[in-house]
Amino acid sequence: MVLKSFIEVHPDSHFSVQNLPYGVFKPHPSSAPRPGVAIGDYVLDLSEIASAGLFDGPLLNNSDCFNQPNLNKFVSLGRPAWKEARATLQKLLSATEPTLRDNANLRQKSLVPLNSVELLLPVAIGDYTDFFSSLHHTKNCGVIFRGPQNPVLQNWFHLPVAYHGRASSVVISGTDIVRPRGQAHPTGDSPPPFGPSLKLDFELEMATIVGPGNELGKPVDINSAADHIFGIVLMNDWSARDIQAWEYIPLGPFLGKNFGTTLSPWIVTLEALEPFTCDAPKQDPPPLPYLTEKVSKNYDISLEVRIKPAGHEDSCVVTRSNLKHLYWTLTQQLAHHTINGCNLRPGDLLGTGTISGPEPESLGCLLELTWNGQNSLSLNGATRRFLEDGDEVTFTGYCEGNGYKVGFGTCTGKIVPSPP
Numbered sequence: 262m263v264l265k266s267f268i269e270v271h272p273d274s275h276f277s278v279q280n281l282p283y284g285v286f287k288p289h290p291s292s293a294p295r296p297g298v299a300i301g302d303y304v305l306d307l308s309e310i311a312s313a314g315l316f317d318g319p320l321l322n323n324s325d326c327f328n329q330p331n332l333n334k335f336v337s338l339g340r341p342a343w344k345e346a347r348a349t350l351q352k353l354l355s356a357t358e359p360t361l362r363d364n365a366n367l368r369q370k371s372l373v374p375l376n377s378v379e380l381l382l383p384v385a386i387g388d389y390t391d392f393f394s395s396l397h398h399t400k401n402c403g404v405i406f407r408g409p410q411n412p413v414l415q416n417w418f419h420l421p422v423a424y425h426g427r428a429s430s431v432v433i434s435g436t437d438i439v440r441p442r443g444q445a446h447p448t449g450d451s452p453p454p455f456g457p458s459l460k461l462d463f464e465l466e467m468a469t470i471v472g473p474g475n476e477l478g479k480p481v482d483i484n485s486a487a488d489h490i491f492g493i494v495l496m497n498d499w500s501a502r503d504i505q506a507w508e509y510i511p512l513g514p515f516l517g518k519n520f521g522t523t524l525s526p527w528i529v530t531l532e533a534l535e536p537f538t539c540d541a542p543k544q545d546p547p548p549l550p551y552l553t554e555k556v557s558k559n560y561d562i563s564l565e566v567r568i569k570p571a572g573h574e575d576s577c578v579v580t581r582s583n584l585k586h587l588y589w590t591l592t593q594q595l596a597h598h599t600i601n602g603c604n605l606r607p608g609d610l611l612g613t614g615t616i617s618g619p620e621p622e623s624l625g626c627l628l629e630l631t632w633n634g635q636n637s638l639s640l641n642g643a644t645r646r647f648l649e650d651g652d653e654v655t656f657t658g659y660c661e662g663n664g665y666k667v668g669f670g671t672c673t674g675k676i677v678p679s680p681p
């Protein structure tokens with residue numbers, strides 16, 4: 262029997278009672294931010310549920326984790342508390358449970374229409390790291406930037422390559438992205454050109470939200486890495502390809518990627534994603550023992566990117582991909598991050614890297630889709646090599662259950678011009 266809620270949830274809604282993703286919202290512009298879960302077209306205000314004494318399990322009954330302006334405290338509590346919260350909320354929202362269903366006053370206080378709230382970043386992000394875990398993306402970038410001889414460098418098959426990003430410029434879906442200015446590669450003996458980026462791109466990614474951290478000096482074992490993952494979100498790692506190509510040798514991405522990174526507002530938990538696990542790709546050569554998992558799994562999450570070109574009414578799908586194409590798993594990324602003793606903290610953000618699939622229609626950025634601007638994409642009458650001012654990029658993603666969806670909502674951003 263499929264669990265049903267007393268709240269009507271359309272079968273196409275991303276926010277079924279099987280999902281219950283966590284976010285942070287303000288019911289009114291002047292109210293304090295508070296945690297909530299999305300259900301159908303509503304947000305359930307967890308601060309109200311906690312005040313009503315309805316988190317009555319042993320781990321959460323005296324906790325103030327839902328009276329906070331972000332989810333850091335809740336995510337730090339770990340999987341037993343997350344399971345308890347999920348069980349409490351699924352019961353409270355189920356069609357057969359009268360506690361909330363038949364209490365008009367509590368419903369009025371705790372269920373807020375989703376379209377009336379302001380959504381905020383769900384966690385305070387201390388640190389942000391971005392991996393490079395899709396083999397298709399890596400090969401394509403290698404050919405584009407370094408030529409077809411040796412597109413994938415030797416280290417790539419032995420470890421999940423990554424760089425440290427910038428947490429300060431991570432923004433919530435809906436925030437405008439200012440076109441960055443910077444230097445690009447010079448031609449001949451001329452000085453490097455400087456100005457607004459001419460190769461502004463999106464990168465289709467997802468990202469782990471870290472739950473409990475690890476102590477400095479104490480790596481996380483690969484087989485317990487999943488206990489440090491609260492859930493995942495959609496992420497657009499906006500990238501200026503011209504700035505990147507000139508600045509990033511030998512130390513890696515810097516100003517070409519830290520001018521804005523957009524997250525979707527709802528963190529979908531690993532518990533909700535459990536029915537959608539699939540085998541991770543076979544890894545050859547086999548990874549070292551510290552990266553070898555007893556069970557190596559990915560998640561089957563359909564992903565789509567649309568662009569609404571400046572001045573147009575309609576958006577156009579530019580790519581369809583899936584998280585299952587990742588070569589390195591989320592748990593391998595996390596374990597590798599800590600193997601030298603580096604400490605992760607609750608709320609840290611670990612991007613997967615651009616999620617490209619094997620087909621030309623499943624490439625995760627314009628760099629690959631237009632082969633660094635050599636080809637153009639046609640979008641219902643408009644053409645694009647890279648993003649123009651006024652273009653709006655929207656990611657969406659979901660898992661298809663039996664009669665319900667477990668989805669991520671959208672991750673969207675519009676490009677606005679560089680300052681004069």
Ligand SMILES: O=C(O)/C=C/C(=O)CC(=O)CC(=O)O
Binds near residue numbers: 394406466500514
């Ligand atoms: O291969 C390169 O030179 C560059 C690669 C990227 O820009 C990718 C990156 O930021 C990580 C990722 O999103 O996969």
Ligand SMILES: [Ca+2]
Binds near residue numbers: 464614
């Ligand atoms: Ca990236």
Ligand SMILES: [Mg+2]
Binds near residue numbers: 426499520
């Ligand atoms: Mg970025």
